[in-house]
Amino acid sequence: MSNLDDTAGELRDPEFDDVASRPHRGIWKSLWHDPMGRSGLIMLGFVLVVIMIGPLIFPFDAQSFGTSAASILQAPSRAHWMGTTELGQDVFRQFLVGGRISLYVGLSATLIAIVLGAGLGLISGYYAGWRDTVLMRITDFFLVLPTLPLIIVLAALFGQSILVTSLVIGLTSWPQTARIIRSQVLSLRERPLVQRVRSLGAGDLRIMRKHILPNVAPLIFANLALVLSGAVLAQAALAFLGLGDPVQVSWGTTLHNAFNSGAMSQGAWWYVMTPGVGIVVMVLAFSLVGHSLDRVLNPLLRGEQ
Amino acid sequence: MSVRYLAKKLTTLVVTLYVTVSFNFLLFHVLPGSPIQLLARSGHYDPAARAQLVKLFGLNHSLFTQYFIYLKNMLHGDLGFSYVFRKPVTTVLGGAIGNTLLLVGTATLVTILVGVWLGVMAASRAHSLTDASITVTSLGLWSMPDFFTGMILIFICGVWTHILPISGLVTPGLVTGPWGHFVDVARHLVLPALTLTFVNAAEFSLISRNTLVDVMVEDYMLTARAKGLRRRTIVWRHALRNAMLPIVTATALYVGMILGGAIQVETVFSWPGMGLLIYNSVVQRDYPVLEGCFLLFAIAVIATNFISDLLYQVLDPRVRRT
Numbered sequence: 001m002s003n004l005d006d007t008a009g010e011l012r013d014p015e016f017d018d019v020a021s022r023p024h025r026g027i028w029k030s031l032w033h034d035p036m037g038r039s040g041l042i043m044l045g046f047v048l049v050v051i052m053i054g055p056l057i058f059p060f061d062a063q064s065f066g067t068s069a070a071s072i073l074q075a076p077s078r079a080h081w082m083g084t085t086e087l088g089q090d091v092f093r094q095f096l097v098g099g100r101i102s103l104y105v106g107l108s109a110t111l112i113a114i115v116l117g118a119g120l121g122l123i124s125g126y127y128a129g130w131r132d133t134v135l136m137r138i139t140d141f142f143l144v145l146p147t148l149p150l151i152i153v154l155a156a157l158f159g160q161s162i163l164v165t166s167l168v169i170g171l172t173s174w175p176q177t178a179r180i181i182r183s184q185v186l187s188l189r190e191r192p193l194v195q196r197v198r199s200l201g202a203g204d205l206r207i208m209r210k211h212i213l214p215n216v217a218p219l220i221f222a223n224l225a226l227v228l229s230g231a232v233l234a235q236a237a238l239a240f241l242g243l244g245d246p247v248q249v250s251w252g253t254t255l256h257n258a259f260n261s262g263a264m265s266q267g268a269w270w271y272v273m274t275p276g277v278g279i280v281v282m283v284l285a286f287s288l289v290g291h292s293l294d295r296v297l298n299p300l301l302r303g304e305q
Numbered sequence: 306m307s308v309r310y311l312a313k314k315l316t317t318l319v320v321t322l323y324v325t326v327s328f329n330f331l332l333f334h335v336l337p338g339s340p341i342q343l344l345a346r347s348g349h350y351d352p353a354a355r356a357q358l359v360k361l362f363g364l365n366h367s368l369f370t371q372y373f374i375y376l377k378n379m380l381h382g383d384l385g386f387s388y389v390f391r392k393p394v395t396t397v398l399g400g401a402i403g404n405t406l407l408l409v410g411t412a413t414l415v416t417i418l419v420g421v422w423l424g425v426m427a428a429s430r431a432h433s434l435t436d437a438s439i440t441v442t443s444l445g446l447w448s449m450p451d452f453f454t455g456m457i458l459i460f461i462c463g464v465w466t467h468i469l470p471i472s473g474l475v476t477p478g479l480v481t482g483p484w485g486h487f488v489d490v491a492r493h494l495v496l497p498a499l500t501l502t503f504v505n506a507a508e509f510s511l512i513s514r515n516t517l518v519d520v521m522v523e524d525y526m527l528t529a530r531a532k533g534l535r536r537r538t539i540v541w542r543h544a545l546r547n548a549m550l551p552i553v554t555a556t557a558l559y560v561g562m563i564l565g566g567a568i569q570v571e572t573v574f575s576w577p578g579m580g581l582l583i584y585n586s587v588v589q590r591d592y593p594v595l596e597g598c599f600l601l602f603a604i605a606v607i608a609t610n611f612i613s614d615l616l617y618q619v620l621d622p623r624v625r626r627t
Contacts, residue, residue, distance in 0.1 A: 035437075141324055144561070146562075146602045146606050147562075147565060148562075156590075157332065233448075233450055236452075237569055240452050240569065241572060241587065243587065255452070258456075264456065264459060264464060272456050276450075276453040279449075280445070280448050280453070283448035284444060284448035287447065287448055
């Protein structure tokens with residue numbers, strides 16, 4: 001084992017290992033130097049601080065309702081920074097808690113989608129042949145199915161807990177990732193280093209883990225941010241359509257309540273804008289980081305600038 | 306376009322449609338928690354009623370036989386019976402499909418025009434301030450859920466001012482001639498179509514921009530510039546023509562997205578199309594209608610992809626010759 005490691009190290013192909021040997025700090029640095037990436041990271045940091053620390057300072061009591069007619073749908077005031085809901089609950093406090101659910105579902109769905117997509121892409125690209133044909137046919141089929149309608153159907157059939165929502169979004173968001181990873185792996189497997197390592201007797205699993213995966217890792221990372229923004233949007237749409245978890249109130253659920261309680265015709269803009277802006281900022285942060293990573297990692301585009 | 310290519314594409318189309326229909330069967334009839342199974346298993350029926358239901362839905366047959374009955378019904382255009390409307394699903398869908406086509410068609414047309422125009426503006430001044438602001442604005446708009454954009458427009462045009470109607474297809478109780486009816490529908494169409502356009506034009510401008518930027522560095526673009534052509538001519542006549550192919554492909558892929566957007570937008574604006582039908586059938590647990598809508602959406606996307614494949618052949622002389 002260790003022998004093989006040493007040999008492989010000596011055989012390092014400078015061109016091939018360009019991305020892998022580039023320390024990950026380098027990616028963060030170029031991300032920070034890209035205006036798009038920097039604004040994305042700053043927004044992301046802001047969102048994370050607000051929804052992680054916010055609820056600790058301003059806890060939300062789901063059981064506390066307004067007790068008088070005057071306490072419902074109040075405009076923003078010193079007591080209620082972002083006004084109150086149709087039940088007299090504090091919009092700002094609900095917003096802080098709701099962000100956690102939105103992020104939680106987004107993250108777990110993305111994890112499922114990335115593991116599935118990257119895994120299938122890796123197998124498909126590495127083995128080629130019939131496995132590739134079969135897997136890519138399946139991928140193309142799911143790529144063509146309209147995603148949001150499919151997610152809605154699945155959620156309507158299998159329930160509304162945040163676990164089901166994460167599963168449903170995760171299981172429908174992988175095809176694009178699989179395609180991207182596959183095409184990268186296809187070119188990697190033909191590079192001299194892989195051929196040399198293979199001739200030294202390294203097994204498929206070992207080659208994939210040690211030499212292919214590290215080289216597609218940055219690509220997976222860039223894709224992760226984009227899948228995340230899509231997952232947060234999908235969760236918001238599901239919750240808005242009444243397919244969210246009725247107990248765990250996310251930003252989408254708040255918007256569902258605002259819409260269905262007729263708060264809009266009462267002019268309660270604070271009720272709609274607070275969670276809505278939350279979703280936009282979170283999604284924008286992820287997509288800025290994703291697009292920026294895409295640019296940073298794509299040498300062709302970088303050379304052009 | 307060669308006959309062989311067409312035959313190959315047609316085969317793929319038929320296979321994909323078949324798989325889609327089977328996938329639908331799996332979702333709605335086989336998987337645990339599928340509505341048909343739940344219906345017959347509900348504890349509130351007396352044995353006679355249950356037996357009636359089991360027979361009505363063919364649950365007494367093996368799954369294999371059920372599958373063939375399902376396929377046969379599909380081929381006869383029988384999508385089942387709506388629980389809520391008490392009408393065949395095809396009748397229910399027939400009443401909604403035109404409205405969705407009107408909304409999605411209008412939005413797609415405006416999206417392509419505006420999106421490509423913005424993309425050209427950004428690409429022809431690549432890496433300038435205009436480019437950056439178009440890209441950032443597009444990303445911002447792309448990050449907005451369709452339903453949220455719709456809600457903002459409702460506040461602006463329907464709550465704070467009363468410029469445009471915010472709900473439905475026509476003004477209830479309005480009696481006018483055909484022209485008055487046309488104007489009324491058009492006014493109701495503005496906000497939902499605008500909402501769909503906002504989000505999707507953003508996506509479209511990003512795609513066109515990136516494709517165009519790739520084309521702009523090609524050698525023939527340098528030739529065109531060397532000939533002393535004006536920048537506008539170069540971009541619109543030379544670059545855009547070559548960038549058309551990826552844009553056509555993107556349009557096909559984007560149909561799935563715009564249908565997803567239509568569900569949200571029709572819900573927000575109570576536009577009586579298939580999106581609102583999906584929303585209502587989810588709320589009322591009207592599974593046959595939900596199944597029919599999903600199938601129709603899937604077929605629409607598959608058909609669009611097929612057409613874009615053929616269009617690709619017609620548009621690209623290099624592919625045509627081989």
